[in-house]
Amino acid sequence: MKERAKMKEMMNTETKYYNAPKDSEFCFESGMCLKGLKIAYETYGKLNDEKDNAVLVCHALSGDAHAAGYRRGEKKPGWWNDMIGPGRAFDTDEFFVISSNVIGGCQGSSGPNSIDPDTEKPYGLGFPIVSIKDMVNAQKELLDFLGINRLVSVAGGSMGGMQVLEWAVSYPEIAVSCIPIATTYKHSAQQIAFDEVGRQAIMADPAWNGGDYYEKSHPSAGLAVARMIGHITYMSNSSMESKFGRVKRKEKLGYAFTTEFEVEGYLRYRGDSFVKRFDANSYLYVTKAMDHFDLQGDKPLSAAFKNARSRFLVIAFSSDWLYPPFQSKEIVKALKMNGADVTYCEISSDYGHDAFLLEFVEETKLVKHFLKNTYKKMRKSK
Amino acid sequence: MKERAKMKEMMNTETKYYNAPKDSEFCFESGMCLKGLKIAYETYGKLNDEKDNAVLVCHALSGDAHAAGYRRGEKKPGWWNDMIGPGRAFDTDEFFVISSNVIGGCQGSSGPNSIDPDTEKPYGLGFPIVSIKDMVNAQKELLDFLGINRLVSVAGGSMGGMQVLEWAVSYPEIAVSCIPIATTYKHSAQQIAFDEVGRQAIMADPAWNGGDYYEKSHPSAGLAVARMIGHITYMSNSSMESKFGRVKRKEKLGYAFTTEFEVEGYLRYRGDSFVKRFDANSYLYVTKAMDHFDLQGDKPLSAAFKNARSRFLVIAFSSDWLYPPFQSKEIVKALKMNGADVTYCEISSDYGHDAFLLEFVEETKLVKHFLKNTYKKMRKSK
Numbered sequence: 001m002k003e004r005a006k007m008k009e010m011m012n013t014e015t016k017y018y019n020a021p022k023d024s025e026f027c028f029e030s031g032m033c034l035k036g037l038k039i040a041y042e043t044y045g046k047l048n049d050e051k052d053n054a055v056l057v058c059h060a061l062s063g064d065a066h067a068a069g070y071r072r073g074e075k076k077p078g079w080w081n082d083m084i085g086p087g088r089a090f091d092t093d094e095f096f097v098i099s100s101n102v103i104g105g106c107q108g109s110s111g112p113n114s115i116d117p118d119t120e121k122p123y124g125l126g127f128p129i130v131s132i133k134d135m136v137n138a139q140k141e142l143l144d145f146l147g148i149n150r151l152v153s154v155a156g157g158s159m160g161g162m163q164v165l166e167w168a169v170s171y172p173e174i175a176v177s178c179i180p181i182a183t184t185y186k187h188s189a190q191q192i193a194f195d196e197v198g199r200q201a202i203m204a205d206p207a208w209n210g211g212d213y214y215e216k217s218h219p220s221a222g223l224a225v226a227r228m229i230g231h232i233t234y235m236s237n238s239s240m241e242s243k244f245g246r247v248k249r250k251e252k253l254g255y256a257f258t259t260e261f262e263v264e265g266y267l268r269y270r271g272d273s274f275v276k277r278f279d280a281n282s283y284l285y286v287t288k289a290m291d292h293f294d295l296q297g298d299k300p301l302s303a304a305f306k307n308a309r310s311r312f313l314v315i316a317f318s319s320d321w322l323y324p325p326f327q328s329k330e331i332v333k334a335l336k337m338n339g340a341d342v343t344y345c346e347i348s349s350d351y352g353h354d355a356f357l358l359e360f361v362e363e364t365k366l367v368k369h370f371l372k373n374t375y376k377k378m379r380k381s382k
Numbered sequence: 383m384k385e386r387a388k389m390k391e392m393m394n395t396e397t398k399y400y401n402a403p404k405d406s407e408f409c410f411e412s413g414m415c416l417k418g419l420k421i422a423y424e425t426y427g428k429l430n431d432e433k434d435n436a437v438l439v440c441h442a443l444s445g446d447a448h449a450a451g452y453r454r455g456e457k458k459p460g461w462w463n464d465m466i467g468p469g470r471a472f473d474t475d476e477f478f479v480i481s482s483n484v485i486g487g488c489q490g491s492s493g494p495n496s497i498d499p500d501t502e503k504p505y506g507l508g509f510p511i512v513s514i515k516d517m518v519n520a521q522k523e524l525l526d527f528l529g530i531n532r533l534v535s536v537a538g539g540s541m542g543g544m545q546v547l548e549w550a551v552s553y554p555e556i557a558v559s560c561i562p563i564a565t566t567y568k569h570s571a572q573q574i575a576f577d578e579v580g581r582q583a584i585m586a587d588p589a590w591n592g593g594d595y596y597e598k599s600h601p602s603a604g605l606a607v608a609r610m611i612g613h614i615t616y617m618s619n620s621s622m623e624s625k626f627g628r629v630k631r632k633e634k635l636g637y638a639f640t641t642e643f644e645v646e647g648y649l650r651y652r653g654d655s656f657v658k659r660f661d662a663n664s665y666l667y668v669t670k671a672m673d674h675f676d677l678q679g680d681k682p683l684s685a686a687f688k689n690a691r692s693r694f695l696v697i698a699f700s701s702d703w704l705y706p707p708f709q710s711k712e713i714v715k716a717l718k719m720n721g722a723d724v725t726y727c728e729i730s731s732d733y734g735h736d737a738f739l740l741e742f743v744e745e746t747k748l749v750k751h752f753l754k755n756t757y758k759k760m761r762k763s764k
Contacts (some may be wrong), residue, residue, distance in 0.1 A: 125639075189613065189645040191623040194662040195608045196646045199639055200653070201583055202605035221586035228579045229611060232572065237706075246676065257507075257581055257666050261573040261673065264578045271582070284639050291643065294628065321703075324619075 008246055011069035011085055013078070013110060015040050018100075018142050026103075026110075026138065032128035035118060039142050040065040041100035042106025044084055045092030047148070052378070054096045054148045055371070056139060057084070058156030058163035060356075061230070062278060064107035067099035082360035089367040094375070095152060095275040103138040104130030104286055105202075106279035110138075113214060113279045125211035132159075132293040136166045136174070143174070152375050154310075155367070157180035157356030158323065159286070162293050164331060165331070169295060172309040181315040182356040184327040185301060185334075186294040191322070193231055195287040198226030202280045211281050223280045224271030231270050236319035236352030251324050301334035308335065311377075312342040313370045315363065317355035343370070384616050393451035393467055393474075396462070397422050397490060399526050400482075406493075408485075408520065414482040414510035418499060421483035422447040422490025426466055427474030429530070434760070436478045436530045437753070438521060439466070440538030440545035442738075443612070443668055444660060446489035449481035464742035471746040476536060477753065485520040486512030486668055488661035492520075495596060495661045507593035512667050514541075514675045518548045525556070528645050534757050536692075537561035537749070539738030540705065543666070544675050547713070549628075551677060554691040559756040563697040564738040566709040567683060567716075573704070575668060576615055577669040580608030584662045603660040604651030613652050618701035683716035690717065693759075694724035695752045697745065699737035714716030725752070 002034070020026060020037040027033040042065045047054060055081060057067050068084035070077050078099075083089040088098050101109035104127070112127040119126075143149070154167040154175045161183025167175045184191070202208055205222030213219060235243075242331075244263035259265040295304040312335055316328035325346050332344040347362045349355040402408060402419040409415040424447045429436060439449050439462060452459050460481075466472040472479050483491035494509040501508075510516075525531070532731035536549040538556045543565025549557045566573070584590055589602030596599060617625075619665070626645035641647045663679050677686045693715055698710035711747040729744045732735040738745070 020620055059513060089386065122549070186628065187620060189626040189628065189643075190619045192628070192643050193610075193614045193622060193645050196643070196649055197607060197614065200610060200650070201586070201607045203639065204583075205586065206588060225579060225583045225586055225607065228582060229576075232575045232579065236573075237570065239573045240575060244571040246571065257585065257670065261571075261574050263575050263576070267575060268582070280428075375760065380600050 011044070011077070011081075012259060013042050013044065013069035013071060014067070015042055015065050015071065017041075017108060017165070018145050020141065024140065028128040029131045030129050030133045034128060035108060036110070037138065037141065038108070038110045038114065038136055039100050039103070041098060041142055042066055042068070042078070044068050044097040045095050047096040047146070047293055051148050052150055053094065053375070054098060054143075054150070055090055055152050056154045057090065057099045057166075058139070058154065058210055059102065060101065060158035060160050061290070062274065063160070064105065065099050065101040066107075068097070068113060079357065083363060083367070090155070090371070095371065098142070098146070100139055100142055102130075102135040102286065104135070104282060104289060106282035111279065112211065112281035112285055117276045122214040124214065124281060127224040127281070127285065127327075129136035130289045132162045132166050132289050133170060135289065136163050136170055139163070140171060140174075140377060144301065149174060150378075151175050152178040152378060153179055155181070155370055158183035158353065159290050162290065163247055165263070165295055168302060168308045168310050168312070172307050175310045176378050177311040177313070177370070179313045179315065179370070180328075180331065181363070182317055182328075182353055183318050183322045184323050185304070185331055186296055186337070187291050193320075194229060195291050198229050199284050199287060201225035201229070201285060208280060211284075213280075218275070219280045220275040223275045223278065223283060226270075227274040228267040228271045231267055233322040234353045236321065238319065239350050239352055239354070242350070301330060302337040305334050305338045305340065306342055308338060310340075311374055312340055314342060314344045315356075315366060316346045316350045317351065317353070317359065318346055319350050320353045320355060322353040391464075393426070393459070393632060395424050395426065395448070395451035396454060397424055397447050397453065399423075399490060400524065400527050410510040410516045411513045414513050416492060416510060417518065419485070419523065420490070420492045420496065420521055420711045421478075421482050421485070423428055423480060423524055424448055424460070424643070425452070425571060426450050426479040428478055429528070430477040433530050434532055434747060435476065435534060435757070436480060436525075436532070437472055437534050438525070438530075438536045438549075439472065439481045440480060440542035441467045441481065441484065442519070442538070442540035442542050442699050443672070444656065445542070446487065447481050447491075448485040448489075450479070456591060461739065465745060465749070471742070471749040472537070472753070473750065476757070480519055480524070480528070482524055484512075484517040484668065486517070486671060489665035494593065494662065494663035494667055502594040503626055506596065509663070509667065512671045514544045514548050515552060517671065518545050518552055521545070521555075522553060522637065522690065531556060532760075533557050535561055535753055536561040537562035537563070540565055540735065541672050548695070550690045550692050551686060554689050557692045558760050559693040559695070559752070560698070561695045561714065561752070562710075563745070564702050564705045564710075564735055566705050567686070567713055568678055569673050576611060576704075577673050580611050581666050581669060583607035583611070592675065593666075600657070601662045602657040605657045605660065605665060606650075608665055609656040610649040613649055615704040616735045618703065618732055620701065620730050621734055621736070624732070630683045683712060684719040687716050687720045687722065690720060690722055692722075693756055694722060695748060696724060696726045697738075697743065697748060698728045699733065699735070700728055702735045702737060703733050704735040736761060
């Protein structure tokens with residue numbers, strides 16, 4: 001417990017903000033440009049004098065810049081706290097870890113809930129459509145600001161993994177290694193379908209009001225339903241079964257359709273707590289970015305990785321049915337066809353897609369070694 | 383085409399209604415009773431003089447009494463038309479096929495949209511909670527009215543299969559054979575979760591208004607979202623992929639979050655067309671009946687089938703991830719432990735759960751033979 005308290009002390013963190021110079025514009029893939037780009041970010045560990053020990057971690061749909069440690073007054077650590085810290089997978093004794101909120105998000109970076117300087121009101125649907133590449137380009141601008149031009153690694157799970165793949169393709173000279181976890185190079189029809197139903201749930205809420213709700217009541221009911229759908233897909237059939245089974249909170253057949261089974265209560269709780277921290281328009285933008293993401297396009301996937309130069313560690317989880325292992329294997333195959341240095345590991349887990357947040361013991365074994373190795377090679381080749 | 387036109391001619395059908403005698407009450411498992419039970423039903427083929435050639439088919443969540451043939455002025459046949467008719471699996475040249483709308487439904491049988499004689503308004507949430515056993519008991523009352531005390535078979539897929547299992551347990555002396563298809567003896571946590579999100583989508587719609595909306599606008603937006611969630615679970619990953627892939631209706635990144643991918647258009651269409659024919663409160667009642675269904679209870683499943691006397695043909699589909707084959711195998715195992723006469727067949731199919739409606743060629747091979755055989759044995763043992 002002392003060790004833990006010490007660790008906690010050491011890992012106090014705060015969210016910082018990058019504000020683009022007033023005259024500069026951030027231009028999106030769509031062609032639209034934004035003045036006053038803002039990026040929320042956190043860093044863990046120390047950047048060395050050579051500025052060559054940086055690692056970028058990328059968050060998933062509902063994540064944010066707060067990946068590790070404890071923010072002042074908060075009891076919950078960051079979303080990947082088990083992976084980032086002294087002696088951990090992303091060892092902050094050795095590496096300088098950067099995490100930023102995606103553009104289009106709602107946790108401090110520019111997004112639909114940001115104020116449009118032209119109207120002095122939140123953008124709403126006036127915010128430019130965001131792509132995974134736009135997210136990566138915003139991260140690149142942050143790195144430029146921090147004076148970093150090489151990354152020992154870019155790592156992330158789920159939508160974070162999509163950003164990792166985009167880094168490999170868009171900035172092969174920066175990303176020395178890439179760790180895409182539980183992800184895909186393009187959404188299948190089923191993955192689009194789950195996202196679309198979530199969006200429909202939000203847009204079906206009259207409070208959504210075409211995305212213009214910031215001064216009124218928010219579409220919480222719709223967003224909660226979207227989150228509940230998501231949660232089912234994050235868990236595996238067997239993890240749900242062992243966590244809840246058919247256990248009931250109330251034993252009798254009820255007349256009102258209130259919470260009866262434990263699993264119902266869990267989903268409602270998850271839905272309700274999500275709406276307190278997430279913006280419904282961001283949910284639309286960020287899920288659309290995932291659905292649009294398609295590294296392959298009209299060509300074979302191997303062509304997309306033609307210029308990739310990174311080392312790769314690709315990780316998937318056996319019970320992940322949202323981003324099933326076969327999708328990771330397709331990435332590995334296409335990389336191999338380009339002669340890339342790629343290691344693939346399928347971790348046996350019952351946790352479903354959530355495993356990328358939970359199976360930190362197994363992930364640590366793989367990532368820690370891979371990072372140190374990459375860094376050694378990188379220093380040698382200088 | 384001539385053959386088809388003839389078939390169509392032969393299979394004109396109409397929905398009939400059973401109205402319980404004025405003084406009689408239908409009592410639910412919950413203890414509540416209903417005056418004026420009404421059951422919508424259809425029949426195909428002829429009941430013979432011995433009244434021993436009847437087969438009951440049971441519908442799934444969104445089905446109704448109209449299982450086969452064409453109703454006057456309608457272009458779409460009943461939901462299991464490929465399986466019911468002259469020469470088909472349920473051969474109307476030999477058998478008298480009965481199909482009725484479940485109690486709690488909204489297609490002619492008593493349900494939350496029926497008029498409560500006490501208030502002269504629709505019941506809404508005042509309608510008694512419905513169980514799978516209540517559905518079966520209502521079917522039993524219909525059979526009594528038709529003067530039928532033995533069924534060559536009871537058959538149905540999905541929720542229809544649950545009714546079949548309930549028949550086997552509640553009325554073993556009536557159901558000579560049972561054909562449960564793509565079903566389970568109890569919902570898993572994941573199955574409950576999908577239903578619950580659908581219910582939440584309905585209840586999140588302000589128009590739902592605690593179930594009291596019949597004289598106002600209906601909660602169509604919420605019900606459509608519920609239906610969309612359902613549709614994803616009815617298809618397999620691979621059937622969605624081959625049907626839609628990533629094909630787009632519009633090629634450019636869009637600013638409004640309107641239909642872009644084909645799969646989105648399909649889901650919206652399915653959602654929108656469903657709300658024209660289905661009542662949101664019935665969706666709540668009927669999904670709850672499925673979630674509550676638990677043949678096992680606290681005992682081993684084999685104990686539930688202790689008194690079962692029927693012959694069984696249990697069918698599952700390889701790509702059905704909503705009611706996966708392992709759930710059917712558990713039923714088979716429990717039946718075998720009771721020495722029951724049970725045949726199990728897993729049909730290899732890409733259609734997912736929808737296969738029970740679509741794989742009629744394979745189903746016909748199994749069902750037709752099984753029924754004729756059962757009928758032969760039944761007549762012999764007289």
